[in-house]
Each structure stands twice: as structure tokens, then as C-alpha cells.
Amino acid sequence: MKQFTSVHDVEDLEALVREALVLKQHPYAYESLGKHKTLGLIFLNPSLRTRLSTQKAAQSLGMNVMVMNMGQEGWALETKDGAIMNGTTVEHIKDAAAVMGQYCDVLGLRSFPKLQSVEEDYSEEILKKFIQYANVPFVSLESATRHPLQSLADLVTITEHAPKGRRPKVVLTWGPHVKALPQAVPNSFAEWMCAADVDFVITHPEGYELDPQFTNGATITYNQQEALEGADFIYVKNWSTFQPNYGEVLTQDASWMLTNQHLANTNNAKVMHCLPVRRNVELSDEILDGPNSLVVQEAANREFAAQAVLKRLLEGIK
Amino acid sequence: MKQFTSVHDVEDLEALVREALVLKQHPYAYESLGKHKTLGLIFLNPSLRTRLSTQKAAQSLGMNVMVMNMGQEGWALETKDGAIMNGTTVEHIKDAAAVMGQYCDVLGLRSFPKLQSVEEDYSEEILKKFIQYANVPFVSLESATRHPLQSLADLVTITEHAPKGRRPKVVLTWGPHVKALPQAVPNSFAEWMCAADVDFVITHPEGYELDPQFTNGATITYNQQEALEGADFIYVKNWSTFQPNYGEVLTQDASWMLTNQHLANTNNAKVMHCLPVRRNVELSDEILDGPNSLVVQEAANREFAAQAVLKRLLEGIK
Amino acid sequence: MKQFTSVHDVEDLEALVREALVLKQHPYAYESLGKHKTLGLIFLNPSLRTRLSTQKAAQSLGMNVMVMNMGQEGWALETKDGAIMNGTTVEHIKDAAAVMGQYCDVLGLRSFPKLQSVEEDYSEEILKKFIQYANVPFVSLESATRHPLQSLADLVTITEHAPKGRRPKVVLTWGPHVKALPQAVPNSFAEWMCAADVDFVITHPEGYELDPQFTNGATITYNQQEALEGADFIYVKNWSTFQPNYGEVLTQDASWMLTNQHLANTNNAKVMHCLPVRRNVELSDEILDGPNSLVVQEAANREFAAQAVLKRLLEGIK
Numbered sequence: 001m002k003q004f005t006s007v008h009d010v011e012d013l014e015a016l017v018r019e020a021l022v023l024k025q026h027p028y029a030y031e032s033l034g035k036h037k038t039l040g041l042i043f044l045n046p047s048l049r050t051r052l053s054t055q056k057a058a059q060s061l062g063m064n065v066m067v068m069n070m071g072q073e074g075w076a077l078e079t080k081d082g083a084i085m086n087g088t089t090v091e092h093i094k095d096a097a098a099v100m101g102q103y104c105d106v107l108g109l110r111s112f113p114k115l116q117s118v119e120e121d122y123s124e125e126i127l128k129k130f131i132q133y134a135n136v137p138f139v140s141l142e143s144a145t146r147h148p149l150q151s152l153a154d155l156v157t158i159t160e161h162a163p164k165g166r167r168p169k170v171v172l173t174w175g176p177h178v179k180a181l182p183q184a185v186p187n188s189f190a191e192w193m194c195a196a197d198v199d200f201v202i203t204h205p206e207g208y209e210l211d212p213q214f215t216n217g218a219t220i221t222y223n224q225q226e227a228l229e230g231a232d233f234i235y236v237k238n239w240s241t242f243q244p245n246y247g248e249v250l251t252q253d254a255s256w257m258l259t260n261q262h263l264a265n266t267n268n269a270k271v272m273h274c275l276p277v278r279r280n281v282e283l284s285d286e287i288l289d290g291p292n293s294l295v296v297q298e299a300a301n302r303e304f305a306a307q308a309v310l311k312r313l314l315e316g317i318k
Numbered sequence: 319m320k321q322f323t324s325v326h327d328v329e330d331l332e333a334l335v336r337e338a339l340v341l342k343q344h345p346y347a348y349e350s351l352g353k354h355k356t357l358g359l360i361f362l363n364p365s366l367r368t369r370l371s372t373q374k375a376a377q378s379l380g381m382n383v384m385v386m387n388m389g390q391e392g393w394a395l396e397t398k399d400g401a402i403m404n405g406t407t408v409e410h411i412k413d414a415a416a417v418m419g420q421y422c423d424v425l426g427l428r429s430f431p432k433l434q435s436v437e438e439d440y441s442e443e444i445l446k447k448f449i450q451y452a453n454v455p456f457v458s459l460e461s462a463t464r465h466p467l468q469s470l471a472d473l474v475t476i477t478e479h480a481p482k483g484r485r486p487k488v489v490l491t492w493g494p495h496v497k498a499l500p501q502a503v504p505n506s507f508a509e510w511m512c513a514a515d516v517d518f519v520i521t522h523p524e525g526y527e528l529d530p531q532f533t534n535g536a537t538i539t540y541n542q543q544e545a546l547e548g549a550d551f552i553y554v555k556n557w558s559t560f561q562p563n564y565g566e567v568l569t570q571d572a573s574w575m576l577t578n579q580h581l582a583n584t585n586n587a588k589v590m591h592c593l594p595v596r597r598n599v600e601l602s603d604e605i606l607d608g609p610n611s612l613v614v615q616e617a618a619n620r621e622f623a624a625q626a627v628l629k630r631l632l633e634g635i636k
Numbered sequence: 637m638k639q640f641t642s643v644h645d646v647e648d649l650e651a652l653v654r655e656a657l658v659l660k661q662h663p664y665a666y667e668s669l670g671k672h673k674t675l676g677l678i679f680l681n682p683s684l685r686t687r688l689s690t691q692k693a694a695q696s697l698g699m700n701v702m703v704m705n706m707g708q709e710g711w712a713l714e715t716k717d718g719a720i721m722n723g724t725t726v727e728h729i730k731d732a733a734a735v736m737g738q739y740c741d742v743l744g745l746r747s748f749p750k751l752q753s754v755e756e757d758y759s760e761e762i763l764k765k766f767i768q769y770a771n772v773p774f775v776s777l778e779s780a781t782r783h784p785l786q787s788l789a790d791l792v793t794i795t796e797h798a799p800k801g802r803r804p805k806v807v808l809t810w811g812p813h814v815k816a817l818p819q820a821v822p823n824s825f826a827e828w829m830c831a832a833d834v835d836f837v838i839t840h841p842e843g844y845e846l847d848p849q850f851t852n853g854a855t856i857t858y859n860q861q862e863a864l865e866g867a868d869f870i871y872v873k874n875w876s877t878f879q880p881n882y883g884e885v886l887t888q889d890a891s892w893m894l895t896n897q898h899l900a901n902t903n904n905a906k907v908m909h910c911l912p913v914r915r916n917v918e919l920s921d922e923i924l925d926g927p928n929s930l931v932v933q934e935a936a937n938r939e940f941a942a943q944a945v946l947k948r949l950l951e952g953i954k
């Protein structure tokens with residue numbers, strides 16, 4: 001594997017999930033693989049789970065890790081080609097990426113969307129330029145439109161807890177939030193679920209339709225109650241609008257917030273969320289602190305998702 | 319040992335001090351103990367000595383270390399149970415701690431008091447919740463009311479420099495400062511000195527009484543000159559008021575700032591301070607740069623205090 | 637070697653360059669040299685290349701690395717002797733350096749000039765005090781007046797790409813910029829080129845004369861075109877004025893920005909820049925993206941320059 005930016009970079013989805021589950025049992029089985037290899041983790045935006053889980057995963061593979069928080073460390077990057085850099089940006093992403101590619105054997109980048117222009121965000125210009133100029137194996141730590149390490153961890157978690165002998169029903173439901181959030185997590189989750197061996201339903205208020213490129217194959221409904229019927233897994237996440245007006249909050253309708261009552265007609269559904277979660281806004285305390293919540297296990301699996309991906313990238317180097 | 323949050327977590331104080339002194343001689347004697355173990359250091363507030371000394375100590379034990387500066391990295395934690403998180407906090411401490419506990423074998427947390435409500439600060443709610451939800455061995459990197467790694471380093475330093483054949487006289491004296499500071503260091507120092515084999519005196523201006531739960535057994539006086547008589551060690555520290563009005567600065571009386579003149583009737587007392595120190599406000603240049611200062615040796619011992627504690631926590635894992 | 641702050645700390649310049657080039661071929665040949673040794677990297681100002689390359693270099697030598705971003709982590713240092721610290725600084729550099737020297741076997745410091753007082757900046761007070769009080773082997777990560785790790789990497793790069801059988805002609809040319817920048821990089825580059833086996837010419841607009849202590853032996857001209865004739869290497873860099881008015885921007889004359897046209901009368905000159913570079917202000921896209929640019933190779937050599945220096949410092953410990 002040369003890069004991990006979406007499900008399309010994965011040749012055999014089932015094998016990658018299996019790999020993650022094996023690494024969970026034997027995290028130090030490949031600690032010579034990363035010897036003398038350096039992972040650079042570049043954050044243009046804050047991170048807790050992604051940073052710690054990827055750092056831990058790399059260390060278990062014997063890699064050195066260097067973390068760079070560009071935002072906090074005051075290093076504003078220019079992204080436009082041909083820019084006359086007489087403003088506030090101090091370095092072009094071309095040059096920064098090329099240099100970091102010299103010091104690191106594998107690079108990861110986190111770059112959130114600005115939620116101002118759908119064309120700009122959905123072009124994934126920053127991600128693509130960074131990969132192009134860094135010119136080393138690459139892992140996305142969440143980009144403007146996708147969060148593939150999260151999605152892999154989600155699929156690993158679903159695989160671990162799936163009912164025996166039948167395809168699970170997985171529901172992605174929109175939840176309320178006070179801020180306009182990116183579509184990266186739901187886009188990515190939808191894309192992975194459409195590629196996985198599950199029955200997949202998406203439910204959200206009218207106006208919150210995701211970009212169809214990610215939801216092809218999913219059943220989509222505005223009726224949350226109907227969607228949840230018989231669900232084995234409920235994935236809760238807020239997102240802002242994709243179209244026609246990009247990055248907007250249309251409603252904060254609290255009835256969309258999952259409570260135990262919403263679980264009544266499910267198949268004793270397990271509830272997932274990528275975290276961080278706004279308690280009692282996106283998701284209720286009773287769910288999060290109750291027996292159906294998988295959020296901590298899901299976060300724990302971030303480590304093994306990252307480790308499986310880093311292992312593939314390292315194997316691709318030689 | 320499962321946690322290190324105060325002197326009450328230490329079974330045998332003398333043995334722990336001895337351990338630190340042995341590790342100072344042989345810092346790499348246990349470097350296989352921490353193999354495949356990860357220490358997470360979570361800072362809700364800035365740190366220099368605590369961060370570097372604990373990181374160094376962990377590395378000498380063969381551990382991997384991951385540092386997270388939550389404040390600087392823009393990750394505001396919610397601490398109230400049942401909060402409806404529609405404000406500025408992005409994640410509940412419950413969830414953040416539970417997740418970090420998945421990635422780390424041992425966790426440390428620094429969390430300063432807000433100095434607004436004595437009930438809130440002295441409840442140590444953040445510390446307790448973090449420990450409860452992280453659910454892994456824990457070391458306090460300074461909490462609202464205590465700084466036990468500092469106190470252990472202080473006791474190690476006193477043990478190293480103590481007069482032979484008799485109990486040393488140790489004096490904790492308040493010093494002036496321009497800001498309202500927490501009581502964590504003096505509380506903790508008092509608590510450790512009351513548990514150690516020393517004669518312990520506390521002196522401060524009227525109104526600066528510490529919470530009696532920490533000073534039980536100490537002699538307390540408003541007369542600094544009297545307190546310093548015959549002292550072997552003088553521990554200088556500013557703190558703000560505990561009661562009746564919490565977190566206030568009542569005086570900046572410069573006569574309380576230790577100078578060489580204050581050493582006249584002491585037993586050629588060694589002077590200690592936890593650092594950082596406001597020179598010529600809390601403590602004079604002539605003391606800090608003179609032969610009686612132990613502040614650098616004391617800071618150096620932070621490493622071995624941390625190493626002794628981490629060693630105990632690691633031994634408690636298996 | 638006990639410290640690396642300028643070319644004057646290097647006994648045999650050619651041998652150090654050779655060492656860097658050997659390490660580039662065999663970066664892990666000395667990985668037991670740094671075992672149980674800790675490098676502390678203290679940044680009072682932001683850093684990308686210096687931080688990552690030095691961290692990587694140290695890890696290849698088997699060292700542990702601890703990074704402290706003082707600015708971002710809110711730790712304002714006092715530098716004046718005798719200061720009454722009742723203002724905003726929280727710790728004196730004396731105490732901070734002494735403490736960090738206890739935890740680290742080798743220390744590095746980055747400290748930019750304030751560009752307000754030439755006496756203050758050119759006294760290198762912060763650098764000197766830090767070295768004095770830290771009292772361990774020291775590497776400058778760029779100080780007020782010099783950037784020696786950059787200069788060593790520059791000389792390594794020139795050595796790699798130099799014409800066979802004759803001294804190369806190296807030209808340092810001023811380039812325009814929107815901000816007032818330090819003279820550290822051009823000072824240091826000049827000092828190293830004057831000590832190396834090259835023909836060295838400096839060109840800049842009138843009023844941008846560098847401090848003569850760094851340029852002794854160089855040919856200096858205001859005529860850029862004349863300077864560039866027959867050049868093998870062109871080193872582009874902006875700097876603000878040294879005298880009579882310190883730290884000023886006198887011109888942003890765009891004709892000084894290097895384009896392909898400027899290369900016409902050179903010896904197909906290679907173009908260098910320390911990065912970060914303001915594209916199309918300091919240096920044109922066509923140069924930076926063209927075949928004559930060495931900027932990425934130059935940045936890559938930062939790693940081996942740092943490694944050669946750290947190796948010498950480690951060898952000096954025992």
C-alpha cells in the first residue's frame with residue numbers, strides 16, 4: 001500500500017480488518033518492521049484520538065514518531081499555486097511537504113475543511129498537494145471529506161460485535177449539534193459501509209443529504225424511527241449541509257438525539273460515535289453511559305486500525 | 319501501587335525515598351520494566367520541570383511517552399456530570415479519560431485549581447473523575463490541592479542533605495508574589511513533612527492559614543524570624559489564602575522575602591523552592607545564587623522521584 | 637566539541653563536512669553512541685526544519701529527544717540579571733537553563749532577535765546565559781545573529797554539488813520580503829563561506845550591509861548582475877538592515893527577486909535558500925520549481941549536519 005486516504009486505497013477490505021484484529025491480539029509481533037523508520041504526523045487541526053492512537057500504533061511497530069502541530073506552532077501554509085506570498089502564510093505546502101518527505105519514511109496529515117466553499121473542500125487540494133510533494137507513503141489523519149482511519153476502526157468494531165450467521169443492519173443517523181461540522185466522518189463511514197458486507201441505512205432530516213458519491217448503495221430515509229427498526233448498530237454523528245447551501249446548520253431538533261427510547265424497536269442495537277461527542281446534545285448520557293454504547297471500544301480500535309494501515313505502508317516500502 | 323496522588327498512597331515513605339536515591343545512582347537498572355508500556359502525560363496547564371523530569375524518568379524505565387497539552391491544543395474538557403454540552407467544551411472528561419486509558423498503561427494528569435470556589439477545587443473533582451474513568455495506574459502531575467511528585471523530590475533532597483544523627487528542622491515559609499497562586503505545593507509539602515521524620519514549622523502572615531488537613535502535627539507561627547531559628551532547611555513558597563476568602567492576595571510584604579540576613583539565626587540553612595521562582599519578589603538573587611540554595615538539586619531530584627513512582631506503578635501492573 | 641554556536645567552534649571544517657556526508661550514507665552507524673543520552677530542544681520561536689531534522693538526527697544516534705516549545709506553552713523567560721520579576725515573565729533563564737541541564741545530556745536552543753536593539757541582539761545575551769547556566773554540551777538551533785546548523789548544511793550541499801577541480805563561485809544575494817527579518821542566516825552563511833574553500837561574493841541593495849565581523853574576506857557589491865556573473869551557487873535570502881538603523885526594511889524592490897533571467901550569465905548556477913521562502917516575493921516559482929533549485933536537497937542535508945554535530949558533542953562527553 002502506498003497511501004491510505006479512502007476505502008478505494010484498500011485492495012481487500014476483509015483482510016485489512018482481519019489484520020487489525022490479529023494486531024489487537026499481538027501488537028508487538030512486528031516491532032522490527034518499523035525499525036529505523038520515522039513517521040511524521042502533521043496536524044493542521046487539533047487531534048486527541050487520532051494523534052495518540054496513531055503514535056501508539058507506530059511505536060508498537062518500532063517506528064520513531066515526530067508530531068508537528070502546525071496551527072499551534074504558528075506555521076500557516078499557503079496552498080494556492082502561483083500565489084504571491086506577501087500576506088500571512090509563511091511557507092507553501094509544496095515546500096513544507098517536500099521537506100517533511102525528506103525526514104520521514106511515512107507521513108500523515110490532518111486537514112479539516114473550511115466549510116466555506118464546497119468546491120475547494122471537495123477538491124481535497126491540500127491533501128492531494130501534500131501527497132504529491134511529500135512523495136512518501138501517506139496516511140490520512142482526516143481530510144476535508146473523509147476520515148478513513150476512523151472508518152476502518154468502525155468496521156473493525158462492527159466486525160467484532162456483529163451477530164453470527166447473518167449480515168448486520170447498520171444505521172447511520174444524524175444527531176443535533178451547536179456548530180457546523182464537516183461531513184468527513186459520515187461520508188467516510190457511508191463509503192466504508194457501502195463496501196462492507198452489511199445492510200446499510202442512512203437517516204437524517206431533510207436537507208442533510210450527503211454527497212451521493214459516498215452513499216451509493218445505501219438506503220436513505222428522513223424517518224429516523226423507521227430507519228432504526230431492527231438495527232444491530234446505530235452510528236450517531238452530526239454533520240452540516242452539503243447542498244444546496246454548503247456547511248449550514250438547518251436544525252438542532254432535539255428529537256433526533258438518541259435516547260434509550262430510540263432503541264425500543266432495534267435489535268438491542270449497539271451505539272457508536274467517533275468522539276468527541278457533545279453529551280446531551282448529539283447523544284444522551286443514558287446511551288453513552290449505558291450497556292449499548294460501544295464508543296470506548298471503538299476509540300480503542302483506532303490504535304489497531306492505524307497499526308494495520310502503517311504495517312501495510314511499511315511493507316510497501318521495501 | 320495503583321495511584322500516586324498524595325502521601326496517603328505511599329505505604330512506606332522511607333522505602334520510596336531510598337528507592338529514588340538508588341535510582342539516582344543507577345537510572346537504567348530497570349529499563350526492561352517499562353518495555354511495551356506507554357505513559358500518557360496530560361497537561362491541562364503549562365509545565366516545564368514536571369513534564370521533562372517525568373518524561374526522562376519514564377524513558378529511563380524503557381517506557382514510551384506521549385504528551386498531550388490540552389490547553390495549547392485547544393481541547394476544552396467538560397467536567398460536570400449531566401451537562402448539556404451546548405457551550406464551548408468539546409469533550410467530557412469521562413470520555414477523554416476513558417479513551418486515553420485505552421492507549422496508555424499509565425496516565426498522568428496536571429490540573430490546576432481555578433481559585434474561584436474552594437468547594438470545587440478542594441473536591442478534586444477533575445482528578446477523581448479522570449482516575450475513575452481512565453481506569454489505569456495513575457500519577458498526579460499536580461492537582462488542585464497537591465503536588466506529590468514535587469513533595470517526594472523535596473523529601474529526597476532533604477534526606478540527601480540532612481544533618482547526621484539528628485532530626486532536621488524544616489521550615490515552610492510563605493514568600494510574596496504578584497499573583498494569586500494555588501496552595502497545592504505548600505499543602506503537599508506540609509503533608510509530606512508531617513509524615514516524615516523531621517521537626518516541621520510553618521510560618522506565614524496572618525490570614526494565610528492552610529487547610530488543617532495538611533498541616534496536622536506542624537508548629538505554625540506568624541513570626542518568621544522565630545520560625546527560622548535553628549532551621550536546617552527553609553522551604554520558600556507563595557500561596558494565596560485558603561479561608562475565609564479563598565484565592566486572595568492579602569499582602570505582598572517584601573520583608574517576608576528571604577535574604578541572607580534571614581539566614582543569620584539558622585543552622586546555615588539550605589534554601590529550597592519548587593521553581594519557577596519570581597526572583598527578587600519571592601526569593602532574592604543573593605539566596606538563589608548563593609551557596610545555601612538547593613533549588614537546582616531539588617529540581618534534578620524530580621526525575622528520580624518520578625522514576626521511583628513510575629517503577630512502583632509498573633510493578634503494580636503485573 | 638563542547639558547543640556548536642558558530643564556525644569558530646569547529647576545529648576542522650572540512651572534516652565536519654566529510655563526517656556529515658558519511659553519515660548521509662550510513663545514518664545508523666553510530667546508534668549506540670547516543671544510548672541513554674537525552675537531547676533537549678528548547679524553542680523560544682517556531683521551527684519546522686530545525687526541529688524535525690535535529691530530532692531525526694538524534695534518534696538515528698540512539699538518543700532520546702524532549703522538545704519544549706516555550707512560546708506556545710506559555711513559559712515567558714526573564715533574561716535580565718537582577719530583575720525584580722513582578723511583571724509577566726514567569727522564570728529566569730538562569731533557573732530554567734540550570735534545570736534543563738539536569739535532565740538533558742545535550743541541549744539546543746532557538747532564540748530569535750527582537751530586532752529592536754542591535755546591542756541587545758548582537759550581545760547574544762540569551763544564548764550565552766543559557767549555555768552558561770545549562771552547563772552541558774550545547775547546539776544552537778538559531779540564535780539572534782547566527783544559524784550554524786543551517787550554514788553547515790549549506791556547505792555540505794555546496795560540497796556535494798561543487799564543480800570538480802576548481803573553487804566554486806558562491807554568491808549570497810539579498811531578496812525582497814514583506815517583513816523585517818533577522819540577519820542570522822546571511823551572517824552565518826557569510827561567516828562559513830569566508831572560512832570555506834570558495835570564492836565568495838555578497839550582493840544587496842545599498843543600506844543592507846551586514847556586520848563586517850561576518851563578511852571579512854568576501855567581495856561585496858550593490859550590483860547584483862555583476863555579482864551573479866559566473867556563479868556556481870546563488871544563495872538567496874532576505875534580511876533587514878544592520879546599520880545605521882537596525883531591523884528596517886528599506887526597499888522591497890522586486891527586481892532583486894531571482895528569476896530564470898538572472899541565471900543567464902551564471903555558470904548554470906544552482907540556487908539555494910534556507911526555507912521557509914515567500915514564493916514570488918523572495919524567490920520566483922520558476923526558479924524554485926526548476927532544475928536549478930537545490931532547496932529541498934539543502935533542507936534534507938539539515939539532518940546530516942545536525943547528526944555530525946550531535947555526534948561530535950556526544951563524543952566530547954566521555
